[in-house]
Amino acid sequence: MNETDNRLSGSAKLFLSEFFEQRTSLINQLESGTISKRYYLEQCHDYFEKRGITPFKPQASTFEEGLVNYQYHNTYAKFYKMMIDESYTAAYAELKAFEKKMDDHYLQKDRATQEMLELVDYINVEAYYLEMRSERLSGKLFEIVFTDRPMAILHSMDVRIQRKLKMQGCFLESPKRSLIDDYVNTKY
Secondary structure, rough: OHHHOOOOOOOHHHHHHHHHHHHHHHHHHHHHHHHHHHHHHHHHHHHHHHHHHOOOOOOOOOOHHHHHHHHHHHHHHHHHHHHHHHHHOOOHHHHHHHHHHHHHHHHHHHHHHHHHEEEEEOEEEEEEEEOOOOOOOOOOEEEEEEEEOOOOEEEEOOHHHHHHHHHOOOOEEEEEOOOOHHHHHHOO
């Protein structure tokens, strides 16, 4: 968190330190097979809920803040997707409300992604389509890797982000296997 050290107060630094410690712990447990993708998402959601954490607004001023925003919106988008998939008795209006919240969080996640790309000026960034088991996601979902930050692996289907990555020379044309293939190819 070296870029953050000069821009944030002590409490903000402490928050980011604790957040990334928790995030790293969950990622390590997920990668080792100790927890499932669903449990990982539930733990991320609970972490935000129990602490009353909200995204940095109006936008992130550091890469680390951007990653918090990304994680927050990705977690809540997937949470509302689970609510839609598991709400067998919900009224149509309730399902539409979940869908609207899901879509809004995916939009905000992509905004956080764009902010992080701009904060690093597209340096040490590589992106590519993913080899997917899902036909629905194949040729749409792409991975963004910050090569100097091994725990920063993002995903998007946003064509504006993809277009900008191509313009910056960061988008590879050939699909690749995800660095976190088990995660992206597992349903929750």
